Amino acid sequence: MKFSEVRDIVKEIPFISEENAKILYDTILHQKPSDCLELGFAHGAASCYIAAALDKLGHGHLTAVDLIEAQEWQKPSIDDLLARCGLGEYVTVVREQTGYNWFLHDEIVRGSESDLCEPKYDLCVIDGSKNWTIDGLAFLLVDKLLREGGSEGEQLRRRLLSRMHDISEYMKSLKQRYTLWYNGVHGRVGTLWSERFKSVLVEGEAAALQIVSKVLA
Numbered sequence: 001m002k003f004s005e006v007r008d009i010v011k012e013i014p015f016i017s018e019e020n021a022k023i024l025y026d027t028i029l030h031q032k033p034s035d036c037l038e039l040g041f042a043h044g045a046a047s048c049y050i051a052a053a054l055d056k057l058g059h060g061h062l063t064a065v066d067l068i069e070a071q072e073w074q075k076p077s078i079d080d081l082l083a084r085c086g087l088g089e090y091v092t093v094v095r096e097q098t099g100y101n102w103f104l105h106d107e108i109v110r111g112s113e114s115d116l117c118e119p120k121y122d123l124c125v126i127d128g129s130k131n132w133t134i135d136g137l138a139f140l141l142v143d144k145l146l147r148e149g150g151s152e153g154e155q156l157r158r159r160l161l162s163r164m165h166d167i168s169e170y171m172k173s174l175k176q177r178y179t180l181w182y183n184g185v186h187g188r189v190g191t192l193w194s195e196r197f198k199s200v201l202v203e204g205e206a207a208a209l210q211i212v213s214k215v216l217a
């Protein structure tokens, strides 16, 4: 399915931006993953873009994981959206009581023999809790389940990591995505914050410790 076709169906649905959806779609066409994993699907907008790219490739599957309790606000649901796109056959929807880290734990147990885990995914999109404790562990667990990406995979990894080191770019995308989510859930429009971020010089050990304790609190 073409990018423009899926975009026309899901463009009003949170959360993924059109720009990021295009990157995801093109990455899949280029990398040709067979088995994809999405942690945190919400309404399934990104899932539809992934499934559309797999459909265009003519092969592949997506396993999409989210929380059972989130079903309440996920309207339209991932199943509705996939049906609208006619892409349901490409996706297995998993709803977990306890979150995706337990799903990953179970996948590792299922795929392990003599303490060695057989990787089973080629691509993983983590777009869930945005909580260091949960997602830090998710990265660690996913790493055990991912097949080797080769030199191109390594280049892509470096490109994405470098974006994380750019505070300006990071804050821009955080603000955009959070605003999209917040406006979607609360039925509002417009901007949420006036400034992107503030930069203040922290001098002296006492001040630095105070800031660190504030961040950790």
Ligand SMILES: C[S@@+](CC[C@H](N)C(=O)[O-])C[C@H]1O[C@@H](n2cnc3c(N)ncnc32)[C@H](O)[C@@H]1O
Pocket (backbone or CB within 6 Å): 014, 015, 016, 039, 040, 041, 042, 043, 044, 045, 046, 047, 065, 066, 067, 070, 096, 098, 099, 100, 101, 127, 128, 129, 130, 134, 181
């Ligand atoms: C930003 S939304 C995902 C958006 C989606 N990837 C897209 O762009 O269309 C985050 C989702 O992660 C889910 N989530 C948060 N923590 C989770 C966890 N521990 N386990 C499973 N799902 C989780 C939430 O329920 C929510 O649906």
